[in-house]
Amino acid sequence: MSTSAAQALLLPSEAPAHASRRWRRVTGEPAAVKWLLIGVALSFLALFLFLPLAIVFAEAIKKGFDAYVAAISEPDALSAIGLTLLAAGIAVPMNLVFGIAAAWLIAKFEFRGKNVLLTLIDLPFSVSPVISGLIYVLVFGLQGWFGEWLREHDLKVIFAVPAIVLATVFVTFPFVARELIPLMQAQGTEHEEAARVLGAGGWTMFRRVTLPNIKWALLYGVILCNARAMGEFGAVSVVSGHIRGQTNTMPLHIEILYNEYQFAAAFAVASLLALLALVTLVLKYLIEQRVKSQRREAGERSE
Amino acid sequence: MPRAHLLLTRHSVLPGFNLALGFTLLYLALIVLIPLSAAFLKTATMTAPAFWSAVTSPRVLASYRLTFSASLAAALLNALFGLVVAWVLVRYEFPARRLVDALVDLPFALPTAVAGIALTALYSSHGWLGQWLPFKVSYTPLGVLVALTFIGLPFVVRTVQPVLEDLQQEAEEAAATLGADRWQTFRRVIVPTLMPALLTGFALAFARALGEYGSVIFIAGNMPMVSEITPLLIITKLEQYDYAGATAIATVLLVVAFVLLLAINALQAWTRAGHGP
Numbered sequence: 001m002s003t004s005a006a007q008a009l010l011l012p013s014e015a016p017a018h019a020s021r022r023w024r025r026v027t028g029e030p031a032a033v034k035w036l037l038i039g040v041a042l043s044f045l046a047l048f049l050f051l052p053l054a055i056v057f058a059e060a061i062k063k064g065f066d067a068y069v070a071a072i073s074e075p076d077a078l079s080a081i082g083l084t085l086l087a088a089g090i091a092v093p094m095n096l097v098f099g100i101a102a103a104w105l106i107a108k109f110e111f112r113g114k115n116v117l118l119t120l121i122d123l124p125f126s127v128s129p130v131i132s133g134l135i136y137v138l139v140f141g142l143q144g145w146f147g148e149w150l151r152e153h154d155l156k157v158i159f160a161v162p163a164i165v166l167a168t169v170f171v172t173f174p175f176v177a178r179e180l181i182p183l184m185q186a187q188g189t190e191h192e193e194a195a196r197v198l199g200a201g202g203w204t205m206f207r208r209v210t211l212p213n214i215k216w217a218l219l220y221g222v223i224l225c226n227a228r229a230m231g232e233f234g235a236v237s238v239v240s241g242h243i244r245g246q247t248n249t250m251p252l253h254i255e256i257l258y259n260e261y262q263f264a265a266a267f268a269v270a271s272l273l274a275l276l277a278l279v280t281l282v283l284k285y286l287i288e289q290r291v292k293s294q295r296r297e298a299g300e301r302s303e
Numbered sequence: 304m305p306r307a308h309l310l311l312t313r314h315s316v317l318p319g320f321n322l323a324l325g326f327t328l329l330y331l332a333l334i335v336l337i338p339l340s341a342a343f344l345k346t347a348t349m350t351a352p353a354f355w356s357a358v359t360s361p362r363v364l365a366s367y368r369l370t371f372s373a374s375l376a377a378a379l380l381n382a383l384f385g386l387v388v389a390w391v392l393v394r395y396e397f398p399a400r401r402l403v404d405a406l407v408d409l410p411f412a413l414p415t416a417v418a419g420i421a422l423t424a425l426y427s428s429h430g431w432l433g434q435w436l437p438f439k440v441s442y443t444p445l446g447v448l449v450a451l452t453f454i455g456l457p458f459v460v461r462t463v464q465p466v467l468e469d470l471q472q473e474a475e476e477a478a479a480t481l482g483a484d485r486w487q488t489f490r491r492v493i494v495p496t497l498m499p500a501l502l503t504g505f506a507l508a509f510a511r512a513l514g515e516y517g518s519v520i521f522i523a524g525n526m527p528m529v530s531e532i533t534p535l536l537i538i539t540k541l542e543q544y545d546y547a548g549a550t551a552i553a554t555v556l557l558v559v560a561f562v563l564l565l566a567i568n569a570l571q572a573w574t575r576a577g578h579g580p
Contacts, residue, residue: 048453049406049456101327117331127339128557130553170334270420
């Protein structure tokens with residue numbers, strides 16, 4: 001809209017025409033309404049977001065800095081941190097590879113059953129975390145499909161690290177795929193087709209053309225995937241067996257400390273995960289700006 | 304000719320269709336579809352009366368009532384306040400607006416167990432907020448509502464925000480020149496445009512709340528018949544080695560979740576159709 005058209009829509013209040021600062025856009029609200037709405041929004045966010053975040057750090061250092069360091073460096077805490085890093089370290093790369101394959105398939109080819117496949121990929125997001133754990137118990141647990149076989153071969157899946165990894169893979173399954181699919185769909189296939197026509201092999205085309213085009217969205221998906229992988233509670237809780245020092249992840253360790261009334265220690269470990277969440281949000285915000293501009297470019301190209 | 308090519312509806316010069324299709328389907332089947340089918344197959348081994356009594360015992364019914372009503376109330380709260388938050392973030396300038404905008408996603412990034420103990424501490428009778436309230440929040444059904452509101456908060460904001468950003472202000476200007484006041488314009492022009500996105504956000508928040516576990520169990524108090532949510536009941540049954548009972552309740556939740564997923568997909572298609580270019 002041109003500036004003159006915008007000015008034409010400014011309606012004068014009782015003030016004369018030259019007192020322009022007392023004019024108001026017809027598509028704006030009076031200042032009182034504006035600040036009331038801002039107040040309502042910020043109060044709501046304070047009650048449900050800002051204060052819960054702040055109290056984590058306040059409670060964590062309540063018993064002093066030494067207690068804080070002790071809580072996050074005792075052997076059980078370190079083992080929980082290690083297991084959390086291990087589970088995320090396996091789950092994230094697995095879902096990264098899957099995300100790229102699924103996005104390549106869905107964005108670059110036209111085939112029957114695509115919409116069904118899209119829905120199925122999103123499925124884990126609508127499954128309760130508790131059920132995500134339960135289904136692996138039904139498959140690998142003692143009473144489950146492979147329970148007998150696993151026991152005969154002296155293999156442990158449930159109440160051991162493999163089930164924790166599997167449950168983590170399940171709950172973070174769609175993250176990378178759902179970030180890549182819309183971007184790659186908007187980018188279309190011309191670049192890759194040009195690379196092929198110019199004689200590039202499949203791998204060269206992917207590495208030199210596709211990957212640079214999707215790197216920010218890929219990173220975005222990985223960061224969200226990682227945050228969820230490290231923080232997952234319900235699914236992991238069902239399959240872990242809560243063996244201290246062995247099958248406890250950080251969120252499970254927090255639960256145990258909390259239930260033993262070691263509140264300061266629980267919040268100390270929780271503060272590490274809260275820090276991870278904050279770092280995730282900062283990175284997410286930074287990448288979002290880049291992805292937005294990239295998607296705009298892709299959108300302009302496809303029009 | 305490889306069989307998978309029969310699926311292709313358009314020829315492509317790009318490589319990797321067979322590989323990508325094979326890997327995607329295999330991984331999807333191994334991680335998601337086969338384990339999920341275990342829940343339905345396990346349920347199918349139960350007799351109908353056994354299934355029925357497992358999913359309709361008084362304690363289970365009480366948990367449905369709490370889970371559904373608290374999820375519904377939390378989603379409604381989020382629809383109302385999420386709309387205000389989205390509006391304020393898109394339309395107004397105020398100090399720290401970008402910071403607030405980035406923090407809205409906190410419930411997506413903060414582990415649910417951390418959120419659970421933080422909300423419990425905040426709303427307990429000695430907590431920063433709880434001590435000022437005339438009624439108890441932590442360890443009551445109200446606590447469940449607080450936790451579910453927290454985890455559903457970003458959904459409405461993040462579905463409404465982009466639609467509001469794209470909203471053509473010409474329509475509002477036209478309404479104003481035709482004599483509508485600001486409130487009439489909001490009700491008759493803005494709300495109808497936002498409605499599909501608002502409903503989608505509401506449904507997403509509701510669906511997420513139904514299955515939520517981590518943030519709720521700390522603050523709920525978990526009293527049978529009073530403040531016990533359905534996902535917790537599944538875990539309780541599992542700890543009693545009642546696998547069939549746990550799976551039966553899980554099946555009920557899964558069916559509800561899948562119905563909601565289809566409804567949300569339809570809503571999103573409607574949103575896209577509603578505000579296309």
